[in-house]
Amino acid sequence: MAEKPVGCARPTGAMVGNTAPTQPEKTIPKELPMITAKVGAKAPDFEAPAYYKGDFTAVKLSDYLGKWVLLCFYPGDFTFV
Amino acid sequence: MGVEVISVSVDSQFVHKVWNDKELSKMAGKDIPFHMASDGPGNVGKVYGVYDEAAGVELRGRFLIDPDGVIQAMEVMTPPVGRNMDETIRQLQAFQHVRTTKGAEVCPAGWTPGKKILKPGPALVANVWKEWNPHKDH
Numbered sequence: 081m082a083e084k085p086v087g088c089a090r091p092t093g094a095m096v097g098n099t100a101p102t103q104p105e106k107t108i109p110k111e112l113p114m115i116t117a118k119v120g121a122k123a124p125d126f127e128a129p130a131y132y133k134g135d136f137t138a139v140k141l142s143d144y145l146g147k148w149v150l151l152c153f154y155p156g157d158f159t160f161v
Numbered sequence: 162m163g164v165e166v167i168s169v170s171v172d173s174q175f176v177h178k179v180w181n182d183k184e185l186s187k188m189a190g191k192d193i194p195f196h197m198a199s200d201g202p203g204n205v206g207k208v209y210g211v212y213d214e215a216a217g218v219e220l221r222g223r224f225l226i227d228p229d230g231v232i233q234a235m236e237v238m239t240p241p242v243g244r245n246m247d248e249t250i251r252q253l254q255a256f257q258h259v260r261t262t263k264g265a266e267v268c269p270a271g272w273t274p275g276k277k278i279l280k281p282g283p284a285l286v287a288n289v290w291k292e293w294n295p296h297k298d299h
Contacts, residue, residue, distance in 0.1 A: 120233075132196045133192055147163075
């Protein structure tokens with residue numbers, strides 16, 4: 081099975097639809113990043129490793145431009161609720 | 162429905178696989194049909210304001226993002242209470258309706274498809290009470 085390595089999940093440093101900074105690794109601060117998600121504003125872009133229909137792959141929010149997206153965070157797998 | 166789902170937690174993609182195989186697929190009767198993303202360090206959750214630093218997990222954050230990448234709705238809950246998918250779908254349908262009409266039609270409180278919409282404009286100012294009845298049209 082082809083594994084697509086993406087390393088750790090990380091924000092790209094850009095908003096969806098905008099160009100990422102040329103060197104995103106250096107522009108992401110080590111300390112707690114600023115909260116940048118606001119209703120009515122562009123969503124912060126990110127790339128993360130993912131499981132999808134039997135494969136280990138990656139998911140990037142900006143690949144979904146042109147579609148409606150429901151992005152759901154939750155506390156953890158195998159939790160009760 | 163016209164929406165792509167992405168789920169995110171701090172679990173690894175490997176744990177997502179086991180959760181799908183051992184539990185979720187049994188609940189749903191099929192494999193999870195969307196990407197289950199892994200945000201181990203909480204980096205994504207932090208920029209979305211849903212990472213609980215003390216517990217090291219993500220809160221129940223739900224973001225509805227339109228085709229331009231703009232967040233149209235969000236909801237954030239602490240872990241012990243689950244979401245209401247009907248409300249999420251209602252909001253999605255309402256925002257899709259507004260977008261389809263390029264904002265010419267807007268959706269009042271409690272709107273679901275088929276219910277009364279409102280057309281903003283000078284004629285509607287101070288006349289919403291004639292057009293929309295909270296008891297009848299809600």
